[in-house]
Amino acid sequence: MSAPDLAPGRADRDPAPAPSPASSAKRLPPGPSRSRTPALLARMARDRLSVMTAAALKYGDAVRLPLGPKTLFFFNHPDHARRVLVDNAANYHKGIGLVHARRALGDGLLTSEGDLWKAQRKVIQPVFQPRRIARQTEAVAEEAAKLVARLRAREGTGPVDVRDAMTELTLGILGRTLLDADLSAYDSIGHSFEVVQDQAIFEMMSLSAVPAWVPLPQQRRFRTARDDLERIVAALAAERGAHPTEHGDDVLSRLVDALDAEPDETVRRQRMRDELVTLLLAGHETTASTLSWTFYLLDQHPLVWERVHDEVVDVLGDRLPTTADLHRLTYTTMVLQEVMRLYPPVWILPRKAQQEDEIGGFHVPAGAEVLICPYTLHRHPEFWAAPDRFDPERFAPGRERERNRYAYLPFGAGPRYCVGSSLGLLEATVVIALVVRELRLAKAPGWVPTPEPMLTLRVRGGLPMTVHSV
Secondary structure, eight states: GGGGGGGGGGGEEEOOOOSSSOGGHHHOOOOGGGGGGGHHHHHHHOOOOHHHHHHHHHSSSEEEEEEETEEEEESSHHHHHIIIIIITGGGEEOTTTTTHHHHHSSSSSSOOOOOHHHHHHHHHHGGGGGHHTTTHHHHHHHHHHHHHHHHHHHTTTTEHHHHHHHHHHHHHHHHIIIIIIITTOTTTHHHHHHHHHHHHHHHHHTOOOHHHHSHHHHHHHHHHHHHHHHHHHHHHHHHHHHSSSSOOOSSSHHHHHTTTTTOOOOHHHHHHHHHHHHHHHHHHHHHHHHHHHHHHHHHHHHHHHHHHHHHHHHTTTOOOHHHHHOOOHOOOOOOHHHHHHOOOOOOOOEEESOEEEETTTTEETTOOOEEEHHHHTTEEEEESSTTTTTTGGGGSSGGGGSSSSOOOTTTTTTHHHHHHTHHHHHHHHHHHHHHHHEEEEEETOOOOOEEEEESEETTTTTTTTEEEEO
């Protein structure tokens, strides 16, 4: 979609209401008029990234978007992000999209609020302590080495879907590092999560207006996928209950222990299901998407690939990485950070104002749906020179002092900062290092990767690449 699609003329634009003499806090952001709602809804369903990009381009850092019976307040400045996510975070609960995803995901850590969220975070947080995450480096490296072997076996056989390969990898790593369980037996899990994401976006775009019992093909697929995930979760919980691990410091063990005191079997089963489905989705999908975009961008920028390869060979030689090595893979880390700038794993952070507020001089009514969009914020020309260019040097050591802290939010910010960020960074760094040391992945001729903004920013339709030994 081009920018003019959101550039209404004088007759169909709602200007920002003028502030009253008594209070400038009632000034609302500018945006398209409500008469354009049908067209805007259609564009949101078709290409959400272009809608957000065009809105910021045409209306500035604060935009009012009419979407059906709701009005979205889209804020696109680091100061706005800080206000919503950090300084006044208690006023902003999870909003449109995540609220509607509850039908698909339940009340896990991603969608819950209040005391339930605090209790869930308390249970899971210790699993992500730095010392425990550091101990997972060996397991991550072993799984990455298996990936290299699988990819090498496909050399000369035609394109490999890298998105599928990264999904298989990250599920294997998640099973070993967080659940102390082997997920390879559940070969349907990746497909089921894809269906769940589709349903979550459908719920967001329809504002949950379509009853769950309506026999649409998509809803039937979702019910099948949900049943499959519940079966997997039940099997994992039963296995852990019957065979506790020696140390019991993995997520699965901690959930079993935390829910053991719940007298209601139905509640206990539902809580376990919600927690594990959320963990399994968030724990593999974000890193798989980031890795997919990384290998695409490295193929498009051969000089960057060469520099990563040389650094990895210099630091690791022919051995697997240790935790100490990660701090020496400086350029590899810079590349990863730049990938997450262009293609943030979580592309949008929806919130709902509990009480009225003021952001950037604009009034936010109580109950307003508020959007912070890392995808557009990471490309804001005021804070990023040549924002669409892939340039890992932006993240050279020491340059973080040059940018606004809240212009870069790949893992969010504030109390709901991604609990698994440290594991995700470790995982991605190790995988990039071992793959680039051994292999070169080349995009299939004629294929143009397209971002698909679901719950994560994945590659639409997969990423076919051919495998070549170095």
